Structure formats: structure tokens, C-alpha cells
Amino acid sequence: MSVKHGLLALLAEEPMGVYRLRKEFEARTGGSWPVNIGQVYSTMQRLERDGLVAKASQQDEDVELYEPTESGRAEAAAWWRTPVARGEVGRDELVIKLALAVSAVGVDVRDIVQAQRSETMRAMRDFTRLKSQVPAPGEPISSPELAWSLVLDHHTFTAEAEVRWLDHIEASVARAVLTQSRTETTDRDEAEVPR
């Protein structure tokens, strides 16, 4: 992704200069993805090089305006249509830590789960505090506020999914202990190795 595609999609609405583009982008993504003016400028240069934008035919007196070319419009339309691919799954520290904790000696998975759950709940409470400052569902709301609110919802739902996963780990581990311990499995495996 794609600041590039985001900017292209905005230009497809009307020609804009880099300052206005930056402002629109930040406001309409709820400030979730800050960009600096240099980034916007260099993105425009690359898009121009790739034939996706051009200097607008109607120019402003003070600033240079850009507009998408035909292929730029097609690219923006394709971006709207294409679902975003999931990033590489399971590659974060928490996943690795908990996977290891299941079999690590002298580590109680439940303690790790609880510590993480508290931390994630704390983050969720921060998101919720911010959320309480935007109008409630059904109340009048500006589109930047709605965007910001939905970005906060994303963070909250993602954190919630993590808490649910932690709950699931705790329950799974508790149940697994009832049937067979890790050590017994290891002993049996070793016993089966021919000497």
C-alpha cells in the first residue's frame, strides 16, 4: 500500500496540488497514516514518471495541480475493486512468544496470557477514551470524524481479536493439561528412538 493509490484515488475526484492532497489524505483517513509534504511530492513525481498522473490542464495561479491520466484513473478504479491481501500471518512477536511458552520449561502460559491480556485491555481502553470524544452512533458527525471513529474501531476490533485469542489459549492449555503432559510425550518419543 499504498499512499500512492490513496492519493491517486483522491486526484480522481478533482485536480489538486500537493499541500491540499496531503491535507485531504490525512483528514479522510482519520489521521491514521500521517504523510509529510516531501512524501506527497515524491509520490507525485513517481506517478508522473509512470504515466499515471499529469500536470492538470487547468492550472491554479499559485500551485501546481495534478490530475490522473486515463491509465491513472483505471489504476485507481482497480485499487477500489481489489481486496487488500492479508499481511504475512503469525509473524509477530506475540505469536512466537506464546507458541514457545506452551512447551517452555519454568514458564506458566497462563501468566504470560494474563500479562498480555492486561496490556491489550489497557490499549483498548485508550482507544475507547478517544472514541468517546467522537459523536455517538446516530448523532450528527462530520466525515473526518466518522473516518477517525472507524479507524479507532479498527484498532479496537483488532485488539479484541487478540484478547479472544488469548482467552482461547488459556482455555485450550487448561484442557490440554487434563489429558497428557508435555513431559510424558517427550519421554515416550525418546523411548522409541532405537539405540
Next chain:
Amino acid sequence: MSDPVLLTLEGVRRVHGSGAREVVALDGVDLTVRLGELVAVMGPSGSGKSTLLNVAGGLDTPTSGTVTIAGDVLSEMDAKGRAALRRKRIGYVFQDFNLIPALTAAENVSLPRELDGVPARRARTEAKAALAEVGLEKQARRFPDELSGGQQQRVAIARALVGPRRLVLADEPTGALDSVTGEAVMRVLRARVDAGAAGLLVTHEPRFAAWADRTVFLRDGTVVDSTGTDEPEALLADSSTGT
């Protein structure tokens, strides 16, 4: 933190059954809820959440330990006194709203006050004020089946905090609602607590627990952790071990 304490549990233990069938539902729980504070309780099934809520509301009696509500120690009162305290001080909010279908929203809210011997006119005035607090003054004359789920739950919150009631005990209040309506209900609960009440909220949804000031985690009847920004001791403990 100089806000008055509305609810205190000290060393609360609750054992069901005896001998081989003994089940320890709560095991030495300490908990304090102050005015202006919303505390969430989370934990797996069977961790003691519901027992905690029942004991806190005087619906269940601890095997040992004390429960104090607005300065009154429950174990020092007789059954009649406890019932009166419950009516006057405590409101309940349940997953399924528990409104009386044959009564209007206003009548549902004024009922506990009238049962308490408050003159009907005054009970109505209090009910109207309580409904206004949850943004439902226009729906006062509607019957529950003429209200949406979210509105019914707001009526239940109004009823829980009508008149002198300041302690609301909520058991999965968002359980029957979609996520947007659930959020709206949590906003109302939060606002009512901020305006001068105390709340204890049992939920299994982290998203809604996040509206609370603190979350208490129960496991096998014991508080294993408590998160919140208003607990200096916990924060100190964090910083000393976090290096």
C-alpha cells in the same frame, strides 16, 4: 481519589455445597467501586463472575468476608433490611432488559420507587428525570415492544439509577445487541456513571469492558489481575518489574 466508596468486598469467599461436592465460587475477593467509577469483571465461564455480581448486590450471601454498600454492611442486616437496601441503592441491568411488557417505559422506571413507598407523583417525576438522563424523554409513554433493543436497555439503565440509586450492577448488558447498539448502550452507562453513579459490569466482550475505568480478571474465584490507570500501586509494581 476522594470520591466516596459505594461498594466494598473484603475477603469475600463463597462456597457452594460441602464435602466432596464443595465448589469454591469465590475465594478471597477484595474489590472497591467508588462513585464515578465503572469497573468491568471478566473471566472464563465458571470463574465466579455471576457469583461476584450476586454477592455484590446482596442476592447471594458470602460464606465469609464482608460486603459493604454505601456504608451499610450487608451481613449485619436482616433479610428485610437487605431487601430494602437493594431496592433503594442498587439497580440491575440484564442481557434481556427485564422490562415489564404491560407497563410503559416511564412506569417501568417509576415502579421500584413506588414499591419503595414513594408517592406516585414524585416517583413519576423521578422516572422522567431518569429517562431524560438516558436520552429517552420522548419515549416515556411507549411500551417495551414499541422500543428497539438499545432503547429498552437504556430504559433498564434509567430504572437502575432512578431516584437515590447510585450503584448499577450490569450482567452482560450488551449481550443481546449488535456492536453499534452495544456501543451506544455503553456510552449511556459510562455517561450515567460519570454523572454520579458507580457501576460493576460483567461482560465477556473486551470491546465493551474497555469503556470501564478498570477491568478485574477472575480465574477460579480469585482476582488474578486488575488493569486501570487509577491504581498507583499497580502502576508502581509494573514499573519496578518492567525493566
